[in-house]
Every structure is written in structure tokens, then in C-alpha cells.
Amino acid sequence: MxxxxxxxxxxxxxxxxxxxxxxxxxxxxxxxxxxxxxxxxxxxxxxxxxxxxxxxxxxxxxxxxxxxxxxxxxxxxxxxxxxxxxxxxxxxxxxxxxxxxxxxxxxxxxxxxxxxxxxxxxxxxxxxxYSPDTAGGIMHTDFATVLNFMNIEEALAKIREDAPTQKMLYYIYVVNEHMKLVGFIPLEQLVLCTPQTKISSILDTNFVYATVDEDQEVVARKIEQYNLAVIPILNQENQIVGIVSYDDAIEIIRAEQVEDMDKFMGIDSEEDDPDYLKISSVQHLKKRVKWAVGVFMSGIVSHYFTHTKFSSQDFIPYLFYVGMIADTGGNVGSQAASVVLQALNRGQVTLSDWIKIIAKELKVSILLASILFFLVYVKIYIMPSEHRTLQMTFIIALSIVLQVICSTIIGASLPLAAKYFNGDPAVAASPAINTIVELVGLLIYYAAIMVISWLYPINQVNTS
Amino acid sequence: MxxxxxxxxxxxxxxxxxxxxxxxxxxxxxxxxxxxxxxxxxxxxxxxxxxxxxxxxxxxxxxxxxxxxxxxxxxxxxxxxxxxxxxxxxxxxxxxxxxxxxxxxxxxxxxxxxxxxxxxxxxxxxxxxYSPDTAGGIMHTDFATVLNFMNIEEALAKIREDAPTQKMLYYIYVVNEHMKLVGFIPLEQLVLCTPQTKISSILDTNFVYATVDEDQEVVARKIEQYNLAVIPILNQENQIVGIVSYDDAIEIIRAEQVEDMDKFMGIDSEEDDPDYLKISSVQHLKKRVKWAVGVFMSGIVSHYFTHTKFSSQDFIPYLFYVGMIADTGGNVGSQAASVVLQALNRGQVTLSDWIKIIAKELKVSILLASILFFLVYVKIYIMPSEHRTLQMTFIIALSIVLQVICSTIIGASLPLAAKYFNGDPAVAASPAINTIVELVGLLIYYAAIMVISWLYPINQVNTS
The missing domain is CATH 1.25.60.10 (MgtE N-terminal domain-like)
Known part of the structure; x- marks a missing residue:
């Protein structure tokens, strides 16, 4: 092609x-x-x-x-x-x-x-x-209406007069004398019925519609959910003022996809962004610089924090595992956020399911944490090291378990929290989650070292 | 609603x-x-x-x-x-x-x-x-055909006889006596023309079609690109054997979106996965465990590597910056991969544009690296530390610059490479990029420390 x-x-x-x-x-x-x-x-x-x-x-x-x-x-x-x-x-x-x-x-x-x-x-x-993101902002007005007391012959004459474009003619909208929508007729009914048939006798009054101020993504989802070619848009008086068709829905779904992925990766995007190669390097930089600098700064801060808290000689062997704990948390947290975000986007779950979602993620994270706990011990067995003791191994394994569970719950909660506060769930971006769980991971690790070392004196770490 | x-x-x-x-x-x-x-x-x-x-x-x-x-x-x-x-x-x-x-x-x-x-x-x-992912595997056969020598009245009779469902009636397909597709008529033409009009006189012979063995995503993209309600599916003899409609395209685009996001986050997904809450915890675990364990293992390996190479006392101050370099690289690499992936998906760029893409990403990364280079110096000025010297600051700033540039180029290249080898560009997943750039970052950092310390003796690091 x-x-x-x-x-x-x-x-x-x-x-x-x-x-x-x-x-x-x-x-x-x-x-x-x-x-x-x-x-x-x-x-x-x-x-x-x-x-x-x-x-x-x-x-x-x-x-x-x-x-x-x-x-x-x-x-x-x-x-x-x-x-x-x-x-x-x-x-x-x-x-x-x-x-x-x-x-x-x-x-x-x-x-x-x-x-x-x-x-x-x-x-x-x-x-x-109308605001550009609403049904009113994307609808078009090239539609044909017929009146409910007409017969098919009169209806066809009215449609010819309205000089319709191709787009509008999948359904014929039937209105009363106040332009209020009372039902619709699929076009093929006009083709297949006799000219004398009354419109009112073949009218389908069970129609799905959207109102002018509804969000464009809600309109697209209705078209998708009910397999509609065209959805009528009504104003506050239930009068039909426009239509949105399947090709608009495809465009919205495609744009939403790009927008969500961008948000998730911490990239600013505009709906009418030009093609990739047409955007200047400075524009590309502007879209990405926020989180690039954000992650860099949080890296400095969290490692500065490591630096001051872990400055004692005794803690140096532990430093080698900070990155592993942060990475694992960042990955499982982003995965959980991504899964919950998509379930929300596809309408598979709503905010009211939050207890079920958190319970599900808790189970998944406990299973995953158990696997990693086991792997820490396997790793120690395969790669012994002078620094490592049984106590240190336990501290690392315990920290990984807590980190995986906390990161998963944080990752799953952020899209839900954003939605609760009427934000876009996709703002729970991957770089934000990485940064948060990195700090949480450090706190967990530090706490684990402190508590275990207090229960069993610290000098055991460097002996044996 | x-x-x-x-x-x-x-x-x-x-x-x-x-x-x-x-x-x-x-x-x-x-x-x-x-x-x-x-x-x-x-x-x-x-x-x-x-x-x-x-x-x-x-x-x-x-x-x-x-x-x-x-x-x-x-x-x-x-x-x-x-x-x-x-x-x-x-x-x-x-x-x-x-x-x-x-x-x-x-x-x-x-x-x-x-x-x-x-x-x-x-x-x-x-x-x-037909294979399930092809046009043949998703098409349906409820379509009406008329013959090119009929008039409108005869055509309508034929359509009534074919007992059409609603879906098929957006376009009427016109075939010759060998069932070869010669053109189509939008349904409203049948409504608006007189019964004696010859089909051949209103026939539109410039039709877009797909063949039975074309990939379903290609079919969906044709529907999207040409704003079609329905696309005819032809076999090797150019006979019409089925149709695919806009609602199938919406479903494919939506599924592709979920699949890409999942792949990008390192989650295994199946096209017919049930709803989020209906998937068992063990199934959820199976979908995510691969990369969760992968990142964990690579974390162990790369930090073990840090451990052995940086084991000298002189290098300990440098250890605090390993995480920052890895994080920043992971973030900019994932962003670059995401941007290139989406430009490929939307058809804004093709594989042949690779030089332009890499050149664009190189420029963006140099701009970004310059900003971060500057920030390293600002940071040192604001937060002085006993460990840090001018030499060490330069090593860190230089490593960040090299890391940002390398990570961006790696992130942008992976989807292109996957596409080149006929894979899905979305396999260049974020966890994979994080892992690769983390190792690259360590090598850069280590090399920078070695080279600079060799040019200027290492003991300068701990003095002044």
C-alpha cells in the first residue's frame, strides 16, 4: 500500500x-x-x-x-x-x-x-x-434530522434537502418539533422499508448519546463500548446540536495512547504536537528536561542522604546493595502503576474497586517478594564474599521483601490517588515512582540495618 | 451513563x-x-x-x-x-x-x-x-455484493435478499461475475439516486482494500488512515471474501496500546487476557516476574562489579554517586526509547529515517547533558563536602555528560534495532534499557575516574 x-x-x-x-x-x-x-x-x-x-x-x-x-x-x-x-x-x-x-x-x-x-x-x-476537549469541541454539525410524524418518502426528501455529507448518513436522527431527539433509524431501514412506512413505526428510541460538555475521552469510550458509527451530541435542552463519528473516536483513542505513554515516561506532550522529526531539538528538550533534571536532582539528594547516614566505616559493605534495592523497587512499582493505569483506562476497574485492587497487588507483591528473598540466599551461596555475614544477608533479604511490597502498593496507589483527586491517573509517572520508591527503599534499608544491629550488636557484621 | x-x-x-x-x-x-x-x-x-x-x-x-x-x-x-x-x-x-x-x-x-x-x-x-492475527482471522462475512451491470432497483432487491446485518451496510460492494471486486457505492448513493440509475455510472473504483494475509494492525491502520467505516478483504484472486469494520479497528488499536505499554514495562501480556480483577494473583505474578527478577539480578551483578572494581579506600567517596549516574541514564534512555517507539507506531518515521532520528536524539542529549553538567557545579557550590575536590567534581560532571548522551542514543537505537530485525519495537522495554545503561554508566564512570586519576595523581582526591 x-x-x-x-x-x-x-x-x-x-x-x-x-x-x-x-x-x-x-x-x-x-x-x-x-x-x-x-x-x-x-x-x-x-x-x-x-x-x-x-x-x-x-x-x-x-x-x-x-x-x-x-x-x-x-x-x-x-x-x-x-x-x-x-x-x-x-x-x-x-x-x-x-x-x-x-x-x-x-x-x-x-x-x-x-x-x-x-x-x-x-x-x-x-x-x-465549546471547550476543545469536550464533545462540543470535537463534534461536527453535518447531520440530517427528520421529524417523527413523517413517512419514509418525506424523510428521504428532507435528507436530500439537508445536502448530507457521507459521514452523517449512518443513522438518521428523528426529532420532534422542538428539535429534541426522540430516536434514530439506521440508514439501511430507509433503504429496505417501503416509502409509505411511518417513521414512528420503525423508530429506535433506545439511543446512546453524549452531552456537549462531556469529556472527549468519555465520548470516544461510548462509541467504542456500544460499537457506534456515530453518536449524537445533545445540549441541555436535549436538542441534537452535533454528531461525533467513529473516526473521531479512533483519533481520540490514538491521541490518548500517546499522551498516557508520554505522561508515564515523564514527557510533556501537547495534543497538536507535530511529527517527531518536525519538532526542533530545543522543543524535544523542553518536553523531557523536567523529569530528566528531576531524577538527577533526586539522585543527588538521596545519595547525599546515604552519604551522611551511612558514613560510618561499619556500613560501607552495605552501600553496595543500595542500588539493587532501589532498582528492584522502581521496576516493580512502575509495573504495578502501569497495570492499574491500564485497567482504569479500559474501564475494567473503577475507583470504588480500590480495596480489591490493593488486595490483589498485595498478594502479587508477597509472592514476588518470597521469590526474591529466596534468590538473595541462593546468590550468597553461589558468590560468597568476605564482607558478608548471615546477619547482613538477612538484612538485605528482609529489606528486599519490604521494598517490593511497599513499592508495589505505592505504584498501584498513585494512579488511584490521582484519579480520586480528579487528576489524570497517568500523572503517576514512572520517573516519579522511581524517585519515591528509591527514598522509601533507603529508609527501609537503613531501618532494617538499625533494628537488626540493635537486636544483635553491630560488630558481628565485620567478624565471622 | x-x-x-x-x-x-x-x-x-x-x-x-x-x-x-x-x-x-x-x-x-x-x-x-x-x-x-x-x-x-x-x-x-x-x-x-x-x-x-x-x-x-x-x-x-x-x-x-x-x-x-x-x-x-x-x-x-x-x-x-x-x-x-x-x-x-x-x-x-x-x-x-x-x-x-x-x-x-x-x-x-x-x-x-x-x-x-x-x-x-x-x-x-x-x-x-486463517491465522488469528491476520485480516482473514478477524474479518466477518456478513456483507452484501451487487453486480456491476445492475441498476439501483435490482441492487436493492439483491441487498434485501442477502439479509444484511447493520454492520455491512455502510458501503455496497460491486463485483463482476467472477466475484472480483470492481468498486463500491456508499449506501447513501442508493438512497439518493433514482431507481433506474445504473450501478456502473455511480461506481467508485478507487477503493482501499486489504488482503487476507495482511497483519491485523496494518488493516486497522488503513481504516484509520483513510477514515473508512469498512474495508474489504480480498483473496489472492482479488475476490472479496470478507470485511473488517471500524469497531474491529478500534479494538485492535486499543489492544495494541495495552500490548505496547505492557511490553515497554516488561510485563507479558496476551491478547485475550481477562479483566484485571479476574486474573489470579499467580497469573499476575507470572506476567511480571521475569523482569522483576531480571532487574534484581542485574542489580546484584552490577553492584557486585562495583564492589570488586571500586574496592580501594580511595574510591569510596565516588560510590555515593553511582546511583545518581545510573538513575539519570535509565530515565533519559527510557524517555528516548518511548519517543522513538511512538513515532514509529504512528507512522511519523520509518526505519530509513534512522540517521535523522539518531542525529535529533544526539542534539537533544547534548543540550540536556550541558544543563546537567552545569547543575553538578551548582550543587557542589551549594552543598560543599569534605570528600569532594575540584577533580572529583569534574569526574562526576564528565561522567554524567557521557552517560546522558550514551543512554539517549542506546534508548533511541533499541526500538530501531528491534524493528530492523523484524521484531516489535516495543520489546526495547524500559527495564532492559535501565539495566543496560546502568552497566554502561558504571563503565563510563570507572573509565573517567581511571583516566582523570592517571592524568593527575589519585592522591589529589583525598587532599585539599
Whole structure:
């Protein structure tokens, strides 16, 4: 597929270079809009202007909306007169149109509005009023409604009049005279029933919907959970004001995935970040520097702490095991956090299950700790050392057990705590967990050394 | 939504307990199939049998297919006679039907086949022949085809005869007399054109497709990339043999997300893992123990290595900084791996961009290293210590610089290397990177101490 796409692009570029406009147009009209948009984006802006001018205005709007590079969109906008651009703008899908509108400087927004038809202007201003992360902020308004007292023939006439785009036509929404949604009809019902059938007799009134102020991730999850092609978006009066479709849901799920992974690795990310190679090195640095420096500083602090507390000669053999205890804790803590985070994300568990979650993690960590306790003894047996005594071995093994259990519980609790305080559970990032459990591990280790050495005098460590 | 669903369930459970069958049926017939299936799964098997027996057979098949708990499905299967089950089985969606068939023991498979109609049997055996991760393994066969010489009226009659399910009807596939796919018509065209319109005149021949043996993730990416509701699946003769729809794509993308995150955190995962709380503690342990023990062992080994090499009294002050160098390297390495992995996953970069990627990461790491170099000096200035000399400060700062650069490059290279050897780039897991860069960090630190101490005699470390 990829290969094929690239060969096409080479052919089109040749036509473009040789000014073979007819051949180029023939190809572009038959190709998928996404491929054409990808091809155009790679061309200089003069060529884009020249090619688009040859296409019908509806196609121009569709292609312009598909450009991924928002800097290119703005540059294109600046090349055209406001009147010409307004025509193209009116042909963009309503959700992408308002996205572009929001990227314009506010002065340009004001300049563009008078050139728009009343219908388009009102649509843009309505969609612009919703917060970008909500159902209202991502919905589009290209949907068809029919009234509940119509028959199929009248409904089809109404749909033709609404001049629908392809996206909206999976379900036909049925409203009453106050525009309140009363049900829906899958499109194939319109195809398969006779023209005289009453809409009210085939109406499905059990519909899933979202409200304008719901979070976009909740909307995507409803589409996923109920296998919907399109979900209707209602305002406070239960009137249908827009729709969100499966392809928006895919985009949200994909973005959420990147966002969660980034957060988990302590990387700042923005939803509209450009492609990896297009981000400058300084931008990349800004996204990562926070935790890179954080971990470095916490490393200094925790090892400074080691330094002062463990400064006695007697403790030096113990120093060699600090890293192992910290590493193991960091790893099991991050694993626990990752598992709980994903169970929350997929809706497998909710906050109210916290006791069950902690109980499960406690069991898992006790099993794991037992294995590692055993391994400490095996290791001592295989690799004896002058420094090590039975007492020291016990202290290390005990510390590992406590560290694994504490780290697992801390790792599992952090996403739950973040969720409880209405935060995103993914903020319980891996570097944060590593840092916390490292300090906890040091305290455990130090306490274990103190307590065991107090029960049995310390000088046993250096004898035998 | 959730709250509402739970209230519903309480009401239904009351009707069930009070044997108010009519009221229960009335509710269940009006609810979404997914809600009903979720409700039934929480009931004892006798109640499920009793409720399903009251519903039409098509609904039974649909609900049975939606059960998430495959153990429950098998238990249900065992309660029914083969003949009764075969009827329900025939009403399941074809993709979920073959999934269930594959979970049956092979003896049961053989026993069930004779009870099936020839059409269903052939469908099951055909779908069963494809590997589960391919387009063939996830596709379903409930699609409608029309012939290219028909007009709209004839096409509609053919579609009614094919008795389509809702899923398939977003696009109508047009084939020639050899069942080869020649194009498609969006369903709304059938609605909006006159009955006498020739199919060939409105046919869109520029279609995106997948072949039966393509990987399921590639299929999902095509659906995502081209905003398709449904993608046709072709065999080697370009005949259409099935379709994959947007909801399958969402499921694949979601599963891929979990799989990648798990791999990245060093957790073994299976595609059909049950929900978090349903997995036993021993199973959870099995999924995580590999890397938990791995990190623990590598911790022992690397600190044992520290122990032997740094055993001289002169080196003891340096020991306090081993952890900081390891931690910082682990964090920046994991961040780099995560960023490159996601850019690969989203198709923003390919393997051929490796030089650009490494160059970008090199720049980022040099910037980051410069900041940390500076911070080491600030730290020394703020927190002076008896052990530390200018020479030691320089050794630590130099080691941090080299460690950050090496770790970033290692972290960025591992997903690329995995991809190059046709592996999954997500196997470049965070615990593996932590372990590798920890060893690298120790080597760098040790080498820095040796070289600098050789250039300037070692006793300077303990004087001044």
C-alpha cells in the first residue's frame, strides 16, 4: 500500500513538473482525498494554489481541511483574498473548519466573519464556544434530522434537502418539533422499508448519546463500548446540536495512547504536537528536561542522604546493595502503576474497586517478594564474599521483601490517588515512582540495618 | 451513563428475582444488546438459560456472541443439546462465531459441525483457516455484493435478499461475475439516486482494500488512515471474501496500546487476557516476574562489579554517586526509547529515517547533558563536602555528560534495532534499557575516574 502510494506520488509530481494539467487532474479526481492532500502538502505553495484552483470548490474545501501542517494552512490562507477563501472555508467539514478558525489570530477571525454566509458564520461561532476537549469541541454539525410524524418518502426528501455529507448518513436522527431527539433509524431501514412506512413505526428510541460538555475521552469510550458509527451530541435542552463519528473516536483513542505513554515516561506532550522529526531539538528538550533534571536532582539528594547516614566505616559493605534495592523497587512499582493505569483506562476497574485492587497487588507483591528473598540466599551461596555475614544477608533479604511490597502498593496507589483527586491517573509517572520508591527503599534499608544491629550488636557484621 | 446503566441492572435483577418475565422481556427488548449481555453475564447460568429461551433465536445468537467471559460461553454450550446450540450458533456474527468455534476443544468442534447448515459450516471452516492475527482471522462475512451491470432497483432487491446485518451496510460492494471486486457505492448513493440509475455510472473504483494475509494492525491502520467505516478483504484472486469494520479497528488499536505499554514495562501480556480483577494473583505474578527478577539480578551483578572494581579506600567517596549516574541514564534512555517507539507506531518515521532520528536524539542529549553538567557545579557550590575536590567534581560532571548522551542514543537505537530485525519495537522495554545503561554508566564512570586519576595523581582526591 505504502509502496503503491509512493509510486503514485512520483507519477503525479512528473505531471505537475511537465505542466500536464489534464492528466494530473484526471488522476487527482480519482484518488482518495487523503492521498491527494498528502501529495499536495509536499509541494511548494504556488503549485498547491495552482492545482486547487483547477478543482471544484467543494473538493478544495475538503482537501484544505485534510492538510496536517497548520503552518501551511495559514500560509495558504494569506495567499488568497478573504472573499475567495470564504468560499473554500464554507466547504470544509464543520469540525475541521472550526479547528482552523481557532488557529487564526483573533484579528484575522474578525476579518473573515463578514465574508461568510449567515449559516456558516453561526455554525462556526456556535462550535467555537465549546471547550476543545469536550464533545462540543470535537463534534461536527453535518447531520440530517427528520421529524417523527413523517413517512419514509418525506424523510428521504428532507435528507436530500439537508445536502448530507457521507459521514452523517449512518443513522438518521428523528426529532420532534422542538428539535429534541426522540430516536434514530439506521440508514439501511430507509433503504429496505417501503416509502409509505411511518417513521414512528420503525423508530429506535433506545439511543446512546453524549452531552456537549462531556469529556472527549468519555465520548470516544461510548462509541467504542456500544460499537457506534456515530453518536449524537445533545445540549441541555436535549436538542441534537452535533454528531461525533467513529473516526473521531479512533483519533481520540490514538491521541490518548500517546499522551498516557508520554505522561508515564515523564514527557510533556501537547495534543497538536507535530511529527517527531518536525519538532526542533530545543522543543524535544523542553518536553523531557523536567523529569530528566528531576531524577538527577533526586539522585543527588538521596545519595547525599546515604552519604551522611551511612558514613560510618561499619556500613560501607552495605552501600553496595543500595542500588539493587532501589532498582528492584522502581521496576516493580512502575509495573504495578502501569497495570492499574491500564485497567482504569479500559474501564475494567473503577475507583470504588480500590480495596480489591490493593488486595490483589498485595498478594502479587508477597509472592514476588518470597521469590526474591529466596534468590538473595541462593546468590550468597553461589558468590560468597568476605564482607558478608548471615546477619547482613538477612538484612538485605528482609529489606528486599519490604521494598517490593511497599513499592508495589505505592505504584498501584498513585494512579488511584490521582484519579480520586480528579487528576489524570497517568500523572503517576514512572520517573516519579522511581524517585519515591528509591527514598522509601533507603529508609527501609537503613531501618532494617538499625533494628537488626540493635537486636544483635553491630560488630558481628565485620567478624565471622 | 454508567450510573444509569447500574440502576437499570438493579431493576432488571428485581424483575428476574420476582419472576416478572413480561416486564423483564419488555425492558430487555428495548435495551442495547451490549447492556443486556453485560447484565446476563452477572447472573447464574440457569437464569441466563431461562431468559435467553424467551427471546427470538437471532437475539440469542447476538447476545451469546457479546459475552466477554469465554468460560461462561463454554459452560452455556455444555448445557444445551447440539441441535439447539447449532441454531443459536448460526445466528452469531460470523467473526465472533469463528472465535468461539476456535475456543472449543477439537473433539467438540467435530461434534458440532454435522448440526450446521452447509452455508454456516463452510463459512466457519473458511474463516477458521486463517491465522488469528491476520485480516482473514478477524474479518466477518456478513456483507452484501451487487453486480456491476445492475441498476439501483435490482441492487436493492439483491441487498434485501442477502439479509444484511447493520454492520455491512455502510458501503455496497460491486463485483463482476467472477466475484472480483470492481468498486463500491456508499449506501447513501442508493438512497439518493433514482431507481433506474445504473450501478456502473455511480461506481467508485478507487477503493482501499486489504488482503487476507495482511497483519491485523496494518488493516486497522488503513481504516484509520483513510477514515473508512469498512474495508474489504480480498483473496489472492482479488475476490472479496470478507470485511473488517471500524469497531474491529478500534479494538485492535486499543489492544495494541495495552500490548505496547505492557511490553515497554516488561510485563507479558496476551491478547485475550481477562479483566484485571479476574486474573489470579499467580497469573499476575507470572506476567511480571521475569523482569522483576531480571532487574534484581542485574542489580546484584552490577553492584557486585562495583564492589570488586571500586574496592580501594580511595574510591569510596565516588560510590555515593553511582546511583545518581545510573538513575539519570535509565530515565533519559527510557524517555528516548518511548519517543522513538511512538513515532514509529504512528507512522511519523520509518526505519530509513534512522540517521535523522539518531542525529535529533544526539542534539537533544547534548543540550540536556550541558544543563546537567552545569547543575553538578551548582550543587557542589551549594552543598560543599569534605570528600569532594575540584577533580572529583569534574569526574562526576564528565561522567554524567557521557552517560546522558550514551543512554539517549542506546534508548533511541533499541526500538530501531528491534524493528530492523523484524521484531516489535516495543520489546526495547524500559527495564532492559535501565539495566543496560546502568552497566554502561558504571563503565563510563570507572573509565573517567581511571583516566582523570592517571592524568593527575589519585592522591589529589583525598587532599585539599
Amino acid at each position: 505504502k509502496q503503491k502510494g509512493e509510486n503514485k506520488f512520483i507519477k503525479w509530481a512528473r505531471f505537475l513538473k511537465q505542466q500536464q494539467n489534464k492528466k494530473l487532474l484526471y488522476c487527482l479526481e480519482r484518488a482518495s482525498p487523503i492521498e491527494v492532500a498528502n501529495f499536495l502538502e509536499q509541494q511548494p505553495i504556488e503549485s498547491i494554489l495552482r492545482i486547487l484552483a483547477m478543482l471544484p470548490i467543494t473538493r478544495q474545501g475538503e482537501l484544505f481541511a485534510l492538510f496536517k501542517d497548520s503552518a501551511l494552512q495559514i500560509a495558504f490562507y494569506e495567499q488568497l483574498s478573504k472573499g475567495t477563501f470564504a468560499k473554500l472555508f464554507s466547504c470544509m467539514p464543520s469540525d475541521l473548519r472550526v479547528d482552523f478558525y481557532q488557529r487564526l489570530p483573533s484579528k484575522e477571525q474578525t476579518h473573515l466573519l463578514p465574508y461568510l454566509s449567515r449559516k456558516v458564520r453561526e455554525d462556526v461561532l456556535m462550535l467555537n464556544s | 454508567k450510573q444509569k446503566g447500574e440502576n437499570k441492572f438493579i431493576k432488571w435483577a428485581r424483575f428476574l428475582k420476582q419472576q416478572q418475565n413480561k416486564k423483564l422481556l419488555y425492558c430487555l427488548e428495548r435495551a442495547s444488546p451490549i447492556e443486556v449481555a453485560n447484565f446476563l453475564e452477572q447472573q447464574p447460568i440457569e437464569s441466563i438459560l431461562r431468559i435467553l429461551a424467551m427471546l427470538p433465536i437471532t437475539r440469542q445468537g447476538e447476545l451469546f456472541a457479546l459475552f466477554k467471559d469465554s468460560a461462561l460461553q463454554i459452560a452455556f454450550y455444555e448445557q444445551l443439546s447440539k441441535g439447539t446450540f447449532a441454531k443459536l450458533f448460526s445466528c452469531m456474527p460470523s467473526d465472533l462465531r469463528v472465535d468461539f468455534y476456535q475456543r472449543l476443544p477439537s473433539k467438540e468442534q467435530t461434534h458440532l459441525l454435522p448440526y450446521l447448515s452447509r452455508k454456516v459450516r463452510e463459512d466457519v471452516l473458511m474463516l477458521n483457516s
